Amino acid sequence: MLIVIVAALLGIWRYRSIEYFKWVGIAAVWMFVAGVLFYAGGTLEDPTGDGIITHQIRVAANNGPMMGLFAIAFLIVYWGGLIFFISRMVKAARAVREADELAFAEDEYARAENTGRKALETVALLAASVVWIWFAFLEPAQDQQEGMDADIPLQNAPLPSPAGLSVEQEVMGAAAEINAGLPQKIDEVTTLEKATAAGKKLAYHYRIEGTSADRDKLLTFIRSNVVPKACTGSLRPYMRDKGVSYTYSYVGTDFTAPIEVNIDEKMCEGLEDYR
Helix, strand or coil: CHHHHHHHHHHHHCCCCHHHHHHHHHHHHHHHHHHHHHCECCCCCCHHHECHHHHHHHHHHCCCCHHHHHHHHHHHHHHHHHHHHHHHHHHHHHHHHHHHHHCCCCCHHHHHHHHHHHHHHHHHHHHHHHHHHHHHHHHHHHHHHHHHCCHHHHHCCCCCCCCCCCHHHHHHHHHHHHHCCCCEECCCCEEEEEEEEECCEEEEEEEECCCHHHHHHHHHHHHHHHHHHHHHCCCHHHHHHHCCEEEEEEEECCCCCCEEEEECHHHHHHHHHHC
């Protein structure tokens, strides 16, 4: 989008013509439509960052080698179109420059008036660009990050510690408190269905809308994301000081068996030793 912004600024200050701005507008529409349809920022499990067509192709190809061929084809067409539009802008700019060479010089008052108008147009363009960047990139990125961490505050909810309760009773109370807000949709494919308590063990039970082929990816995600966060977050004192353990259990639509990971103080110490 930076290309369009720079081209528009050149149009405001140097190449003011309908033909030039026509091609700037076409390039802007081209980039916007390409982003809506073909942006590739998601995954098979979480398509949030994918464009409409990209997601459909990702699902059809099962995120396989065909995605690479699709990406190459898209880049060729996208940049080919953009280069063509830029060449038309250059042609229109040359026509404006040739016309300026034949025109009579403007008086000082007219130049000052034009400069003021151009400055206002520049401010308006930059303000619109900031608003567009916020809504197109920054806010979605922030929402996506909040969505990725949505399960962490719930999972890391401290155990209640009223006086006189045993650790087992605290764990049971935590499960009851969590269940009051369930089921909870974590993302498009993950739902936290319930929490259960057994002694000093608090278990979170998730359902994944996926196939058995996703098991390895899910297990990798748990080991690289859930476990480190649990071992470095607010859960750690309960594991270290009270002997509480946390189990994350995932069942899938086509899973032959659930995936379960038990996190306790011993695992966290081993993780620290590994690091």
